[in-house]
Amino acid sequence: MTTYGAVSGVEYRKWLMAVALGLLYIFLYAPIAYVIYASFSEDIVWPFPPSLTLQAYANVFNDSLYGDALINSLKIGVGSGVLSTLIATAAVIGLLRYPSRYRTALFIVFLSPLFVAELLIGISSLAFNARILGLSGNIFSAIAANAVEGVAFSFLIILSQLVRYDWQMDDAAMVFGAKPLRCFWEVTLPTIWPSVFGAFLISFILAFNNLEISFYNLGAIPTLPSVAWGSLRFGLGPELFAIAAMTNALVFTIFALMYVLMRTGIVKFGYRGT
Amino acid sequence: MTSLEIQAPEAGVPARWKIPPQLLLIGPGIIFIIVTLLLPLLAVVVFSFWKTESYELFMDWNLENYWVLFREPAYRVFLVRSALGALATSFICLVYAWPVAYFIARHGGRYRLLLVLLLAAPFFTGVILRIAALQGILGPGGLINMALGMVGLQPIEALMYTPVAATLGHVYLFMPFMVTAIYLSLVNFDFALLETAKINGAGPLRAFVEVTWPLNWIGTAIGLILVFIPCLASAVTPRFLGGPKSTSFGMSLSQQFGETGTWALGSAMSVVLFVVSCAIVLLMGFTINPRRSGFTGGRR
Known part of the structure; x- marks a missing residue:
């Protein structure tokens, strides 16, 4: 009887936590559902009662501003994502593989961008570029400044998986004559790729949609967030809602695909159970 | 080669x-x-030790900027307001994120990664759009208050352009960071330890307080920092959700680099913000006991 009671207690707590997760998803996605809904409505300030139109979508493809903004955001996202992932992967491997008495200090160095607010990163790189280097706003400084945060997040994500990594696998590969690079490609990367991919994804998203860092580094170059920021004064354009809706459609198609792959067990994304 | x-x-x-x-x-x-x-x-x-004149920074060493920050009560009010808001947000996120992260790590099974990615996906929609949508849901003409009006109830004043609305916005924006940080700690946590605790007679609460919580404190502390720091510097959210009584330190700071163009004063504000952030990080750092962190230091 007691065993039965304990089991149902566990079950009860499990369901309670599941409900908490469900409510969080609803909270997180309600505004996104609103954005998607509003992108189809004629008047986004008073979108009720519904009167639907595709006008916003037509405008997106006709107005070059949105295209430029999207391309710039993609450039910053991909550039910063690749840069962050490369730096962080190398750093995590360097720190975990080789013992160093400065290890703790170096961990702190790589995590330190997490302790600096985006606003400060943006403003300090603006001040540094403009006053010390004499550079005006350009996309490369925006990529670099966004990657500061990306490096820290990537470092955290890759570190949290690599601490469990068994380096003896690498040693074994090297005993059989594999060079370090080959060993990385054929032994390490296949095991840790979900976290490397996750790190890229997170640093991509952060940079793609970053307002505060990009805004101060770019000057007049438009990105999606800066266009949104600029248009706030006159009320948000429904075109921005339409772009967000299309982005979400793409993301959720990918997620659905991932779900199918996980369900059928074709790709496990790093999960080691059955 | x-x-x-x-x-x-x-x-x-x-x-x-x-x-x-x-x-x-x-x-x-x-x-x-x-x-x-x-x-x-x-x-x-x-x-921060220089001067701005007609929108140009020039070298003239002085402490005037810090004196202004000290003398004008408005800056103190902004800072305290931002700090209190950040504290409230961190606390709410902490309490709510733990069960959620625990569920994903313990019961997520093969879908764990997908469940975590679902927390990150809202970031694909820009902050401004999400804040505008939140405004559309919470604001005077928004979904919630309109629904209340239709049923014949009074609108909830607390949700319209108040610090409460700004805090809700912050919780909305930063909760995913907290959940992810705790989750990343929990996936590396050996849940078999809980069985050991149970065998030795600990109830679920005691096992949590004495095993799970301390062994995942580093992840939790990182989560708290990830929520607190951006909240402290937040400028966009209070501007759109907070109404007139929510001018934050971050809003005032970004104004110095924008409209007013007083870069030197803005730099001094940045230094203050940075020092406060560092103090918080150090404070959290002191609470970390590496021997009870569960981190064994790489090679194993």
């Missing part, structure tokens, strides 16, 4: 011209952080 061979097992010979591999791996990152984070922050510290 020779530098790569140093790791080969037969490379016991002292290598004179070879860069140690760990330096090759860590070095670029260190240089990157110095150039893109440390030097700009140092520049801001220097500028």
Whole structure:
């Protein structure tokens, strides 16, 4: 009887936590559902009662501003994502593989961008570029400044998986004559790729949609967030809602695909159970 | 190519011209952080002792900027307001994120990664759009209050342009960071320890307080920092959700670099913000006991 009671207690707590997760998803996605809904409505300030139109979508493809903004955001996202992932992967491997008495200090160095607010990163790189280097706003400084945060997040994500990594696998590969690079490609990367991919994804998203860092580094170059920021004064354009809706459609198609792959067990994304 | 061979097992010979591999791996990152984070922050510290005249910074060492921050009560009010808001947000996120992260780590099974990615996906929609949508849901003409009006109830005043609405916005924006940080800690946590605790007679609450919580404190502390720091500096959210009584330190700071163009004063504000952030991080750092962190230091 007691065993039965304990089991149902566990079950009860499990369901309670599941409900908490469900409510969080609803909270997180309600505004996104609103954005998607509003992108189809004629008047986004008073979108009720519904009167639907595709006008916003037509405008997106006709107005070059949105295209430029999207391309710039993609450039910053991909550039910063690749840069962050490369730096962080190398750093995590360097720190975990080789013992160093400065290890703790170096961990702190790589995590330190997490302790600096985006606003400060943006403003300090603006001040540094403009006053010390004499550079005006350009996309490369925006990529670099966004990657500061990306490096820290990537470092955290890759570190949290690599601490469990068994380096003896690498040693074994090297005993059989594999060079370090080959060993990385054929032994390490296949095991840790979900976290490397996750790190890229997170640093991509952060940079793609970053307002505060990009805004101060770019000057007049438009990105999606800066266009949104600029248009706030006159009320948000429904075109921005339409772009967000299309982005979400793409993301959720990918997620659905991932779900199918996980369900059928074709790709496990790093999960080691059955 | 020779530098790569140093790791080969037969490379016991002292290598004179070879860069140690760990330096090759860590070095670029260190240089990157110095150039893109440390030097700009140092520049801001220097500028905070300079002056701005007609939108131009020029070198004239003085403490005037800090004196202004100290003398004008408005800046103190902004700072305290931002700090209290950040504290409230961190607390709410902490309490709510734990069960959620625990569920994903313990019961998520093969879908764990997908469940976490679902927390990250809202970031694909820009902050401004999500804030505008939140405004559309919470605001005077918004979904909630309109629904209440239709049923004949009074609208909830607390949700319209108040600090409460701003805090709700912050919880909305930063909760995913908290959940992810705790989750990343919990996936590395050995849940078998809970069985041991149970066998030794600990109830679920005691097992949590004495085993799960302390062993995942580093992840939790990182989560708290990830929520607190951006909240403290937040400028966009209070501006759109907070109404007239929510001017934050971050809003005032970004104004110095925008509309008013007083970069020197803005630099001093940045230094204050940075010092407060560092104090919080150090405070959290002191609570971390590496021996009870569950981190065994890499190689195992």
